[in-house]
Amino acid sequence: xTELPSLLILTFSPIRSDPxxxxxxxxxxDKYRVTTCAYGAAPDGVAEHFALPxxxxxxxxxxxxxxTRQYAKVYDGLPAVQSARAVLPKGRFDVILANDxxxxxxxxxxxxxxxxxxxLHEFAPREKEDNLKWxxxxxxxxxxxxxxxxAGASSVTTVSQGIxxxxxxxxxxxxxxxxxxxxxxxxxxxxxxxRVRLIHSAAGQRYRKLENFIEAMKDAPEWLSLxxxxxxxxxxxxxxxxxxxxxxxxxxxxxxVPYKQLVSTLSEYDVSVVFLPPTNxxxxxxxxxxxxxxxxxxxxxxxxxxxxMVGLVEEYGLGAITEGFSAESLRRTLWAxxxxxxxxxxxxxxxxxxxxSAESQIAVWDAAIAKIAGSRHTAAS
Numbered sequence: 355x356t357e358l359p360s361l362l363i364l365t366f367s368p369i370r371s372d373p374x375x376x377x378x379x380x381x382x383x384d385k386y387r388v389t390t391c392a393y394g395a396a397p398d399g400v401a402e403h404f405a406l407p408x409x410x411x412x413x414x415x416x417x418x419x420x421x422t423r424q425y426a427k428v429y430d431g432l433p434a435v436q437s438a439r440a441v442l443p444k445g446r447f448d449v450i451l452a453n454d455x456x457x458x459x460x461x462x463x464x465x466x467x468x469x470x471x472x473x474l475h476e477f478a479p480r481e482k483e484d485n486l487k488w489x490x491x492x493x494x495x496x497x498x499x500x501x502x503x504x505a506g507a508s509s510v511t512t513v514s515q516g517i518x519x520x521x522x523x524x525x526x527x528x529x530x531x532x533x534x535x536x537x538x539x540x541x542x543x544x545x546x547x548x549r550v551r552l553i554h555s556a557a558g559q560r561y562r563k564l565e566n567f568i569e570a571m572k573d574a575p576e577w578l579s580l581x582x583x584x585x586x587x588x589x590x591x592x593x594x595x596x597x598x599x600x601x602x603x604x605x606x607x608x609x610x611v612p613y614k615q616l617v618s619t620l621s622e623y624d625v626s627v628v629f630l631p632p633t634n635x636x637x638x639x640x641x642x643x644x645x646x647x648x649x650x651x652x653x654x655x656x657x658x659x660x661x662x663m664v665g666l667v668e669e670y671g672l673g674a675i676t677e678g679f680s681a682e683s684l685r686r687t688l689w690a691x692x693x694x695x696x697x698x699x700x701x702x703x704x705x706x707x708x709x710x711s712a713e714s715q716i717a718v719w720d721a722a723i724a725k726i727a728g729s730r731h732t733a734a735s
Contacts, residue, residue, distance in 0.1 A: 359468075359727040360446070361386035364461055365453035366412030368394045373613055373643055374513075374534055375453055376476060381716050381721065382451075391438055410437040412456050413492075420491045425498045428532045431514065435460050442470045449726050451719075452507070454478070455499050462506045469508035469726040473532070473719070477517045479524070480635035484561050500525050509722040514662045516639030536646040538711035541618045543652050543700045546624050546693040548577065552656075553623040555583035555610070555644055558592040561633045565598060567605070569681035569690055574604040576686065581606050581623070620651035624696050626658045627688075628663060631679040641666075648672075649710050654699030656687055670710070671702040 361382055365375045369392035376397060382388050383399040390396060393410075396403030412434035414420060419428040429435060440461055445465045452461035452470055455478040461470045479496040482488040504510065504527045511530040512518050518529035556562055566583065571580050582605060586592050599605045611619045620626060626648035632638035641662040648655050655673030657663040667673050674695070676683040708714070 355520045357446040358385070358387045360387045360389065361452070361723065361727075362391060362442070362447040362450045362461075362464070362466070363400075364390075364438070364450055364457045366406070366456055367392060367453070369397050370394050371613060373536070374473075376613075377537070377712050377716060378451060378453075378473070378719060380494065380537075381719060382677055386449070386723070388725070391398075391442060393566045400528055404438070404441045406434055406437045410434045412454075414495060417491070420495060425495050426435075428495060429459055429499070432456070449723055451723065452594055455496065455503075458503045458507065459499065462503060470506065471719075471722050471726060472504070472507040472510045474510060474517070474521070474529070476636045477512070477520050477639070479580045480520075482561075483635060484633045500527075510725045511718060511722065514639050514641040516637070516662060520635070520639075530718045530722065532715045533641050534643045534646060535710055535712040535715045536617065536643065536650045537566070538713055539650040539710055541617070541621060541650065541652045541707065543697075543704050543705070544621065545700070546696050548608060549625045550578050550625065550691055550693070550696065551579070552580040552625050552627055552688070553583070553620060553653075554580065554587070554627045554629070558584040558589075558595070560588060560591045562637075563631045563633065564634045566629065566631070566679075566681040566684055568595065568598050570685040571602055571604045574602075575689065579604050579606070580627070583607050583608055583610050585610060601717065620647055622651060623651075623653055625654040625656055625673065625691070625699070626651070627684075629656065629658045629676065629679070629684055630660055632660065646712075649703045649706055652700050652707070654696045654704045655679070655701065656684075658683075666710070670706040671699065672706065673699045 363378050369375050369390055379397045388400045389402040390400050391404040393406050393408055410433035414428045416428045416431050442464055447466045448468045450461040450466045450470045452458045452472045454475050458472050479493055504525050510527055512531045513534055515531050518531050521527045521529040584592050626647050630637045630640050645663055657667055658676050658679045664675055673689050676687045
């Protein structure tokens with residue numbers, strides 16, 4: 355019996371709560387001998403796991419190194435890189451799947467026998483371009499990583515076509531697209547009841563302008579309500595939001611649910627509001643998990659005029675698109691909702707659940723890793 359090729363899936367994230375990386379594990383666990391390296395416990399089904407210390411950051415804090423542009427020193431000093439190098443054997447893996455730009459130099463340095471595939475979850479050089487300090491100090495480091503290491507990857511994928519186009523334009527890197535589609539879930543269409551229930555989930559970060567939702571829902575009609583799931587990324591900001599929303603009875607905050615329960619939780623609602631003001635390049639080109647999870651939940655969508663989302667909403671008839679990104683644009687769209695239009699969107703989501711599922715996307719990863727792994731037969735012959 356031929357031994358399976360070995361594949362290391364490398365990420366500086368908590369792997370058991372990272373939907374994109376979990377899809378990689380699920381895809382490859384029966385086709386390769388999969389090892390993972392990440393924060394937290396091993397995901398189900400892997401042969402081996404290297405857990406990184408929870409406090410080992412994967413992003414730079416060496417201010418002197420950043421200012422003086424000693425970028426190799428900055429990268430080597432990242433705690434996550436040091437922790438991973440301490441436990442991961444060099445030259446042992448056939449293929450490495452490196453998630454995000456900050457793992458790519460490490461993956462190449464581990465000298466996999468056949469090659470590295472880089473899956474880039476953002477356009478790294480402009481990830482937080484709305485922040486002046488980030489633009490001045492971190493962005494040049496990200497550009498250096500791209501210029502120095504992208505060419506070393508055997509293949510590259512990212513999350514949307516707009517981001518893929520930017521990697522090609524700026525670095526000459528041909529980049530495939532694997533959207534953040536959710537796995538296919540069996541489901542049924544639940545028609546709208548007496549009240550229209552909206553849901554929005556988001557990271558609690560100021561640049562996302564979540565106060566727009568509170569402004570849009572002020573004095574909302576009694577038949578309309580919004581639940582918000584907000585992660586405590588910036589606790590002071592989240593506290594401000596809850597204080598502002600205290601006088602808006604149509605808004606409630608609810609606790610996050612485990613990823614495996616997310617689609618069934620969303621199915622309790624009528625419409626998911628995926629409204630992301632383009633405060634930076636990545637938000638402008640976003641096509642997030644929550645968009646696809648709403649489709650699997652068989653509920654409608656309201657999105658802002660974000661190009662990647664607009665294309666799919668229009669193609670499949672999934673929902674409504676606001677005129678702009680202001681609270682007033684959102685308000686007008688929300689207040690114009692009718693049970694008839696929402697029920698139409700729900701039926702459209704049901705029809706789109708298979709073509710917009712993860713299963714339709716992950717073939718790109720499958721082919722990329724298979725092409726790298728297939729090179730061992732070429733080398734052996």
